[in-house]
Amino acid sequence: MAGTTKEAWDILVATYGAREKHKKVKLQTLRRQFEFLIMEESDSVVGFLNKIQEIVNDMRSCGDKVSEQHIVNKFLRSLPPRFDHLVITIEKMKDLDALTFQELQHSLKAHELRMSERRSYQEQVLHARTNGKQKKDSKKGSKTKKKGESDE
Numbered sequence: 457m458a459g460t461t462k463e464a465w466d467i468l469v470a471t472y473g474a475r476e477k478h479k480k481v482k483l484q485t486l487r488r489q490f491e492f493l494i495m496e497e498s499d500s501v502v503g504f505l506n507k508i509q510e511i512v513n514d515m516r517s518c519g520d521k522v523s524e525q526h527i528v529n530k531f532l533r534s535l536p537p538r539f540d541h542l543v544i545t546i547e548k549m550k551d552l553d554a555l556t557f558q559e560l561q562h563s564l565k566a567h568e569l570r571m572s573e574r575r576s577y578q579e580q581v582l583h584a585r586t587n588g589k590q591k592k593d594s595k596k597g598s599k600t601k602k603k604g605e606s607d608e
């Protein structure tokens with residue numbers, strides 16, 4: 457406990473001054489993480505969106521005013537090459553100054569869902585073709601054996 461107002465003031469400065477320094481250091485670390493963050497080929501859109509959102513929330517809790525457009529631009533720059541066609545379309549068709557992170561999020565989730573459905577359909581078709589070919593081959597094999605058996 458402080459005996460004088462000066463001592464109380466010194467305690468407050470020491471306590472809260474250290475917190476402000478800690479916030480600044482933490483904010484620098486978060487900014488660095490944000491700038492170097494890129495989406496890996498194995499990442500899902502949702503997973504990467506969550507990583508960005510988590511870092512942005514931490515930055516904002518440290519007092520940084522991260523703009524929506526800064527987040528949108530960072531996200532578009534961080535996507536892997538498989539999204540190049542989508543990024544180009546978004547950049548040409550949308551006003552990036554007005555595009556919100558949530559709108560971008562919905563567009564990319566819809567794209568990923570479409571691609572996932574297409575892959576699933578292609579896998580089903582391939583599986584059906586493979587099974588059909590195996591059945592034909594087994595029928596041919598049984599016909600060949602019957603012919604061979606009757607020849608002897």
